[in-house]
Amino acid sequence: MPRGVKRTPESIEKQIEEIKTKIKTNQARIAKLNAKKKALIASKEKAEKDALYQLVKDSGKSASEIIKKLSK
Numbered sequence: 001m002p003r004g005v006k007r008t009p010e011s012i013e014k015q016i017e018e019i020k021t022k023i024k025t026n027q028a029r030i031a032k033l034n035a036k037k038k039a040l041i042a043s044k045e046k047a048e049k050d051a052l053y054q055l056v057k058d059s060g061k062s063a064s065e066i067i068k069k070l071s072k
Helices: 009-059 063-071
Strands: none
Touching: 009 063
């Protein structure tokens, strides 16, 4: 009954190197995605702050009045 291909130390080393290369590639991809995520979160927070500021401005009350009201 066949038991599969016998692996030589050289073929195993080659596979290990291929895996290391794939790991490095994916780590670089993850770093890029994390940077993009961070930029998107910052953009979202800025939009929320701008919307909040506009609501405060439209309310006719000062920022300190709103802060005082929210602090209660």
